[in-house]
Amino acid sequence: MRIDFFLVMAALLFTIGCVGVLVRRNIIVMLMCIEIMLNAVNLTFIAFSHELQSMTGQVFALFVITVAACEAAVGLAIVLALYRRRRTTDADDASLLRW
Amino acid sequence: MIHILWVVPLLPFAGFAVNGLLGARVLPRKVVGWIACAAVLASFVIALGAVSGLGHLPESTPPGLVVDHEAHRVTQTLYEWIPLGPGKDGHTVSVAWSYVLDPLSAVMLLVVTGVGLLIHLYSIGYMEHEDRAGFARFFAYLNLFMGMMLVLVLGGSLPVLFVGWEGVGLCSYLLIGFWYDRMFDAKAGMSVADAGRKAFLVNRIGDTGFILGTLLLLSALGTMEIQGILKGVPGLSAGMATAAALLLFVGVCGKSAQIPLYVWLPDAMAGPTPVSALIHAATMVTAGVYVLARLAGLYVASPVAMTVVAVTGGLTALVAATLGVAQTDIKKVLAYSTVSQLGYMVLAAGVGAFGASVFHLMTHAFFKALLFLGAGSVIHALSGEQDIMKMGGLRRRLPWTHATFLIGTLALAGVPPLAGFFSKDEILWSALTGRGGNLVLWLAGVLTAGLTAFYMTRLYMLTFAGPSRLTHEAEHHLHESPMVMLLPLILLAIGSAFAGLVGVPHFLGGDAVPNLFEHWLEPVMPAVTGVATHGAAGAGEAAAPLSEWAAMIVALLASAAGIALGYTMYRNGPLPERPSLGVRLVRGRYFVDEAYDRLIVGPYRFLCRLGAALDARVVDGLVNAVGFVTDLTGEMLRLTQTGYVRNYALGFFGGTILILYYVLR
Amino acid sequence: MHLLTGLVIVIMAAALARAIAPGRPILTALGGGIAAAALLAAFHQDLAGTDFWAGTIGFLAILTALIVVIHPNPMVSVLSLIMNLLCLALFYLLLQAQTLAILQVIVYAGAIMVLFVFVIMLLNLKAEEGLRIGRGVQRWGAILGGFAFAALLLWALRHRQGHAWMEPGRHAGEFGTAASLGGLLFGQYVFATEAASVLLIAAMVGAVLLAKRRLD
Numbered sequence: 007m008r009i010d011f012f013l014v015m016a017a018l019l020f021t022i023g024c025v026g027v028l029v030r031r032n033i034i035v036m037l038m039c040i041e042i043m044l045n046a047v048n049l050t051f052i053a054f055s056h057e058l059q060s061m062t063g064q065v066f067a068l069f070v071i072t073v074a075a076c077e078a079a080v081g082l083a084i085v086l087a088l089y090r091r092r093r094t095t096d097a098d099d100a101s102l103l104r105w
Numbered sequence: 106m107i108h109i110l111w112v113v114p115l116l117p118f119a120g121f122a123v124n125g126l127l128g129a130r131v132l133p134r135k136v137v138g139w140i141a142c143a144a145v146l147a148s149f150v151i152a153l154g155a156v157s158g159l160g161h162l163p164e165s166t167p168p169g170l171v172v173d174h175e176a177h178r179v180t181q182t183l184y185e186w187i188p189l190g191p192g193k194d195g196h197t198v199s200v201a202w203s204y205v206l207d208p209l210s211a212v213m214l215l216v217v218t219g220v221g222l223l224i225h226l227y228s229i230g231y232m233e234h235e236d237r238a239g240f241a242r243f244f245a246y247l248n249l250f251m252g253m254m255l256v257l258v259l260g261g262s263l264p265v266l267f268v269g270w271e272g273v274g275l276c277s278y279l280l281i282g283f284w285y286d287r288m289f290d291a292k293a294g295m296s297v298a299d300a301g302r303k304a305f306l307v308n309r310i311g312d313t314g315f316i317l318g319t320l321l322l323l324s325a326l327g328t329m330e331i332q333g334i335l336k337g338v339p340g341l342s343a344g345m346a347t348a349a350a351l352l353l354f355v356g357v358c359g360k361s362a363q364i365p366l367y368v369w370l371p372d373a374m375a376g377p378t379p380v381s382a383l384i385h386a387a388t389m390v391t392a393g394v395y396v397l398a399r400l401a402g403l404y405v406a407s408p409v410a411m412t413v414v415a416v417t418g419g420l421t422a423l424v425a426a427t428l429g430v431a432q433t434d435i436k437k438v439l440a441y442s443t444v445s446q447l448g449y450m451v452l453a454a455g456v457g458a459f460g461a462s463v464f465h466l467m468t469h470a471f472f473k474a475l476l477f478l479g480a481g482s483v484i485h486a487l488s489g490e491q492d493i494m495k496m497g498g499l500r501r502r503l504p505w506t507h508a509t510f511l512i513g514t515l516a517l518a519g520v521p522p523l524a525g526f527f528s529k530d531e532i533l534w535s536a537l538t539g540r541g542g543n544l545v546l547w548l549a550g551v552l553t554a555g556l557t558a559f560y561m562t563r564l565y566m567l568t569f570a571g572p573s574r575l576t577h578e579a580e581h582h583l584h585e586s587p588m589v590m591l592l593p594l595i596l597l598a599i600g601s602a603f604a605g606l607v608g609v610p611h612f613l614g615g616d617a618v619p620n621l622f623e624h625w626l627e628p629v630m631p632a633v634t635g636v637a638t639h640g641a642a643g644a645g646e647a648a649a650p651l652s653e654w655a656a657m658i659v660a661l662l663a664s665a666a667g668i669a670l671g672y673t674m675y676r677n678g679p680l681p682e683r684p685s686l687g688v689r690l691v692r693g694r695y696f697v698d699e700a701y702d703r704l705i706v707g708p709y710r711f712l713c714r715l716g717a718a719l720d721a722r723v724v725d726g727l728v729n730a731v732g733f734v735t736d737l738t739g740e741m742l743r744l745t746q747t748g749y750v751r752n753y754a755l756g757f758f759g760g761t762i763l764i765l766y767y768v769l770r
Numbered sequence: 771m772h773l774l775t776g777l778v779i780v781i782m783a784a785a786l787a788r789a790i791a792p793g794r795p796i797l798t799a800l801g802g803g804i805a806a807a808a809l810l811a812a813f814h815q816d817l818a819g820t821d822f823w824a825g826t827i828g829f830l831a832i833l834t835a836l837i838v839v840i841h842p843n844p845m846v847s848v849l850s851l852i853m854n855l856l857c858l859a860l861f862y863l864l865l866q867a868q869t870l871a872i873l874q875v876i877v878y879a880g881a882i883m884v885l886f887v888f889v890i891m892l893l894n895l896k897a898e899e900g901l902r903i904g905r906g907v908q909r910w911g912a913i914l915g916g917f918a919f920a921a922l923l924l925w926a927l928r929h930r931q932g933h934a935w936m937e938p939g940r941h942a943g944e945f946g947t948a949a950s951l952g953g954l955l956f957g958q959y960v961f962a963t964e965a966a967s968v969l970l971i972a973a974m975v976g977a978v979l980l981a982k983r984r985l986d
Contacts, residue, residue: 010927012861015828017923019835021916026839028755028912034844034890038851041882042835045858048874056865064867064946065954065962071870071877072966076973078882082889083980089893090983097751104748755908758915765922 012053019046033088033095037081044074107155108170110181110204113148113214114255120144120248128241138229141244145225145251149218156211177628178207180261180332187264192327200329203261209629212463213258213395216470220387221251223593227478228379230590231485243283247383250276254388258395262330263319266396270360271312273389278305280384281376289375300375307369311359318352325349335402343407350403350410353396354417361393361447363421368698370444374436378481381436386443386473391466394447397454398463405457405540412541415455419536419549422448424695426556430563431691434491435480438564442517443473445553452546453532456539460626461531464608467622468524471604472516475597479510482586482594483568487579493564494679498573502583505591507569509598514565516601518558519664524605529554531608533660534653547656555663562671571678824864831857843897848886855879866946 019042026039048067055063089095120141128137159177171180182203192198206214225247232243253276257269282301289297323329325345326337338346357363362370373385384390397404397414404410422445429441446469453462484491486503500507516523519530533554537547575583585591608622674680690696745756834854838847855878862871944950955963 010930011824011828012865013927013930014924015831015861017920017927018832021920021923022832022835022839024758024919025912025916026835028751028758028915029839029909031751032844032895034886034893034895035838035847038838038847038886041851041878042838042854045855045878048870049858049861052862052865052867052870055867059945061945061950061954064870064951065959067867067870068873068951068955069962069966071873072970075877075882076969078885079973079977080980082885083977085889086892086981095893095895098749100750101748749908752908755911755915758912758919762915762918762922765919765926769922769926 009053009057012049016046016049016053019043019049031097033085033097034082036097037078037085040081041074041078044070107158107179107206108181109151110155110179110206110259111183113151113155113218114204114252114259116144116148116151117248117250117252117255121245121252124241124248125245128245129238132241134237134240137241137244138225141248142222142225142229144248145218145222148251148255149215149222152211152214152218155206156215159206159208159211173207175628176207178205178332180205182261198323198327200262200264202265203330204259204265205261205331206259207629208625208627209395209398209463210258212467212626213391214255216391216467217251217254217258217388220470220474220597221254221383223596224379224383224387224474224478227382227481227590227593228377230587231379231481232377239283243280243377246276246279246283247379250280250384250389254392257392261332262328263322263334264329266331267312267315267319270315270356270392273384273392274305274308274312274360277308277373277384277389278302280380281373283376283380287375289372295372295375297375300369300372304369304373307366308359311356311366314352314355314359316356318349318354318356321345321349321352331399334400338402338406341406343409346403347407347409350400350407351413353400353403354410354414357393357396357451358417359393360396361390361451362444363393363417363448363451364424365697367421367425367444368701371437371440371694374434374440378436378477378484381440382474382477382481385440386477387470390443390447391450391470394450394454394462394466397451398459401454401459404454408541411455411457413455415452415536415541415546418448418450418452418455419546420448421445422452422553423549423556426553426560427691428694429560430556431688433494435483435493435496435564435568436477436491438493438560439473439476439480442476442557442561445557446473446517449529449532449550449553452550453535453539456535456541456546458532458535458539460623461528461535463626464622465528465532468516468528468601468604471597472513472523472525472601475509475513475594475601476517478590478594478597479506479513482506482590483510485586485590486583487575488582490576490579493567495574495576495579496568497571497575497678498569500569503569503585505585505594509594510569511565512598512601514561518561518668519554519660520668521661522605524601524603527605527608530657530660534656537656551660551663554660555667558664558667559671562668563675566671566675567679571676574678824861827857827860827864831861844890844895845887848883848890851886852879852883855883868946869948869951870946 023039023041023043023046026042027036030036030039048070051063051067051070055061055067085095088100092099120143123140124132124137128140132140159179171182172178173180180203182201184202185199186202187200189198189200225244228243228247232240235243250273253269253272255269257266257273260266260269278301281304282298285298285301287297289295289300319329322334325341326334328334328337341349355366359366370385370390374381376384404414425441425445425448429438429445432438432441446465450462450465450469453459453465483496483499483503483506486499486506487496490496512523516525519526521527533547533550536550537544573580693699745752747753831854834850834857837850838854841847841850855874859871859874859879862868862874
């Protein structure tokens with residue numbers, strides 16, 4: 007089997023994650039879909055690092071994990087603050103910019 | 106005084122400026138009137154001096170003047186008016202503002218200033234009932250008119266002439282529409298303002314022809330100076346000469362009220378009577394004839410044009426005379442008479458008798474102005490009544506008016522030895538024997554003479570003789586006119602009586618009474634003078650079907666018959682109403698105005714409406730559409746601003762897909 | 771043999787989808803379809819033992835991702851996501867990224883996901899009624915866009931000459947170990963490492979501040 011399998015896999019996961027972000031209204035689920043996307047990217051990095059025999063890919067993947075952690079933390083904190091204000095986790099309820 | 110020739114048109118303009126700016130509020134009425142008259146008087150005096158100086162021109166040339174001794178012509182160039190650029194042969198073509206004084210323009214000059222002066226004087230009395238603002242406005246316009254007419258007469262090149270041409274057209278409009286808030290012909294629904302507009306617009310049609318003719322000459326000859334044109338005529342092809350002549354003749358038809366552009370003149374009677382006398386009898390309408398005489402060399406070079414001119418003149422004379430027979434407004438009769446007499450002048454020009462044409466112009470100025478002013482006197486006496494059906498028996502009540510009017514009538518009818526006889530006789534003779542002259546034209550002229558005598562006699566009988574048909578109101582206020590109005594009448598009567606004696610034809614006077622007029626004009630029109638000269642129209646003369654004496658007798662008989670018929674028919678007042686077809690046709694003025702309206706004005710109005718609709722729908726629609734499209738676009742773009750974050754994210758996504766696609770291609 | 775296995779797996783997947791998302795036949799079919807596709811892709815590549823497991827894990831990964839996206843109950847989504855992360859960790863193992871696989875499990879699945887679970891339980895989120903996937907344009911735009919996007923990505927791979935995976939004797943012994951990873955981290959990429967630590971501190975501070983009850 008070729009490396010392409012993993013690349014295809016990553017592409018599909020990324021797409022699912024994208025669609026999920028756009029389709030769901032629950033903010034937390036949206037965040038989770040973002041995590042899926044990040045993971046797909048990680049998979050791509052690692053697949054290429056395996057192919058090219060370079061550890062750089064894995065280093066990068068590590069950083070991605072780090073950033074994902076930070077982003078999840080801050081994002082959830084925001085969700086909490088939002089919930090305290092408006093008692094909702096619906097993304098469409100954060101629409102003060104709408105007339 | 107020739108070197109101050111340029112002052113002559115300037116003085117009336119000054120009068121216009123003063124009266125126009127200050128007359129309404131600042132200056133008292135008397136002063137306004139005297140300023141206007143003084144301006145014209147001064148012009149007249151200077152003109153007289155200049156003309157008398159023409160007889161003995163100095164050998165040395167004063168600065169600014171160009172003297173042509175052979176032609177007795179003085180040209181005074183003031184400045185270069187329009188530089189046009191390189192002409193055909195490389196020299197710069199330009200139009201100079203120049204005045205030309207030669208025997209021909211001298212005649213016109215004296216007639217215009219002289220008769221104009223008398224009419225200005227008369228107007229002081231006639232317009233006394235106007236309020237101060239109107240009074241001042243009237244005299245300002247009159248002076249403006251005089252100035253423009255003088256520019257026209259003295260103009261040395263066609264553009265300068267055209268400035269005067271347009272100027273008198275403008276003044277005609279202003280003066281016809283002087284009482285702009287009145288209704289002129291309630292039955293036809295024509296207001297005074299409409300009449301003024303009509304005059305201006307019909308004249309405009311003529312002006313178009315004039316301009317085209319001028320430009321044609323410019324392109325063919327490279328110059329618009331009148332002398333330059335005349336010198337260049339031999340170099341023109343026959344077709345070009347004919348085209349230019351005919352185009353200019355269109356302008357003449359417009360200004361001098363020939364068929365088919367005569368319709369404005371009768372309606373121009375909406376203006377005050379002095380206006381009718383000055384503009385529509387003595388001066389403006391003769392401008393066309395003047396142009397014909399000026400460019401005589403051009404017309405002679407084109408037999409086709411001459412024929413057109415002659416036929417138009419003859420036809421106009423006859424048709425207008427028939428129309429004059431059935432009019433009931435004293436001024437309208439005189440208006441149609443003017444058209445008819447102008448037809449005579451044009452006819453004379455068309456057969457090469459330019460001198461006779463100008464002679465008739467001069468005599469006509471005298472007696473037509475006299476007749477109009479006399480009519481004005483009658484109207485003034487009757488407090489505004491113009492319908493001859495309501496007049497009659499004024500002979501004893503208005504003695505001076507009656508006497509002068511009678512002299513004018515007889516002069517117009519061609520009774521010797523008054524002025525009209527000599528000039529009309531010369532025209533009729535040249536209609537018979539001149540270039541292209543023939544029996545038909547002569548007969549038309551004779552018939553016209555008879556009709557003229559008839560309708561003038563009718564007018565006289567119904568106005569002054571017979572039983573009185575005045576209303577009680579009019580009876581009550583009847584009074585003879587003041588001296589300021591009578592004096593011009595008397596002077597003009599003298600002129601009508603004796604002015605003809607300067608042009609006694611050779612066959613009548615022999616060597617004892619020379620044809621002074623012809624001698625005077627000889628330098629300017631050597632080859633095209635009236636038929637009284639031996640040789641020029643010799644070919645026609647030898648083959649004449651009648652001798653001069655016979656022709657004269659026939660004409661006299663026609664006039665006598667007309668007078669006799671008029672006298673007997675109208676001795677006891679107007680005829681009973683018998684509206685036969687002929688009468689109705691003539692009363693309706695051959696329905697020419699109606700035809701014009703239907704055929705020309707109607708479609709034009711339709712086009713105007715079309716244009717207006719186009720403007721409103723298409724043009725405005727386009728502009729509105731732009732706004733509408735912008736609106737619509739805004740509405741559509743607004744839909745992307747939903748306020749929902751996820752929709753924006755979808756936008757990102759879409760953009761990413763596109764970019765990815767393009768990157769991967 | 772393989773076909774049978776594949777069919778079994780498909781049926782299992784459908785049942786799983788059915789169980790998790792009852793009353794949604796379309797979603798079930800969708801889930802099953804994608805699973806089948808994944809499996810076929812796997813089968814096409816000359817199935818060896820590793821290949822088969824790789825294929826199954828891939829199928830599971832996609833399935834769990836779908837469940838994350840589709841399921842109304844956020845708790846189920848979180849658990850499904852954890853499952854997804856574990857599948858990915860297995861992938862990393864297969865790709866000689868051992869350190870990262872373990873780190874993935876510890877950090878990602880073990881810490882981040884636990885955070886998600888905490889928040890959901892804190893907010894006491896229940897299953898949403900009717901899934902409220904969003905209005906017309908958004909929903910179909912997203913789905914269509916997703917297909918387009920996937921097609922594009924796959925199309926990008928068309929010219930690749932991929933290396934075979936797991937060639938014998940291909941990898942140096944040190945590949946993927948913690949030592950080599952650490953060597954790069956503190957060697958070539960030390961700046962990035964320090965920056966990452968700053969980022970972590972910032973995130974911590976931010977999270978604490980944002981989630982404070984009241985600023986008094």
